[in-house]
Amino acid sequence: MSNLPDWRDRMLRAVWWHGEQLPEEVRTWMAELYGERGEISESEFCDSWTARTFSMARSAFETVTRSAEQDTGKATTGDDYDYISYTRDPDQGPVGVVRIKSAEVSTPDAAEVLCAVAEGVQEFVMSHHRVTWPVCGEHGRGLHVDYVHETPVWTCTGGSTDGHVVRAIDPAVQA
Template sequence: MSELYEEIGAISEENFCELWTSRTFSMARAAFQVVKDSAEEETRKKITGEEYCYIDYMIDPETGPVGVVRIKSEEVSTPDWEEILGTMAEGVQEFIMSHYRIVWPICETHRSGLHVGYFHGLSVWNCREGATGGHVVKAINPATCLQEGV
């Protein structure tokens, strides 16, 4: 919120909410591209095309003044990059499982499906298997490096 205020200054609540939702939607499209590229590379399955319509947003006065961005059954309403990235990852994962009937992504160590989680503020793929009850496998954004031993 403070970033938006610093960028634009004082504006009406209606305009603020509209800008907030537009920014979230724009970030969601960028995050979707990151996850899509990773998924297509790893699965060799097509994730986009005219037959696929994923991301949309709506503003419903009954649910609040800020709009909601959706991908499949997942929703996000804040312009936080890591939260949006995690939401897009869950939506793409849901699509892959329902459309192709395959599990993505997979922990190579335990051969089980991964789940979105957050580690030190980063969106990550977690495995829930192993002696410790789970571990971080990798960052959702392939450009993000995690420290060894995470």
């Protein structure tokens, strides 16, 4: 039986995580998973990783589409709209991928998932409704996804500085 760091290293290799810094949230989740279930197999770990990512994406999708619909008055969900998919293709890798238009994510990190979902919903609103969303009230420009202190935010490149944060992507979070 190995210890948590050894198990975590093996599991990260199993999900093809190579040399990138692991977000603290994912490290904590892995430690909790190890504490609850012990040394689960690589396939069980990949299943847990994928399930967590998909669950986060569904939650982020609800948050972002609600915000887009409130801001634009345009529908972003419903029977006519199919632009988010959850796939797991063993030929593409050991874990599943969430695709929202051309954005995709396969890491169970809430900030990364929220950013990918926001970019995908933004792309959908712009391509389907021909509406720029979201827009900076001060400069009238479309906003971009970014991070400030690990918080996913909408930023504007307008103004005399290098831009500014307009708001958090999740309206429940203060940026």
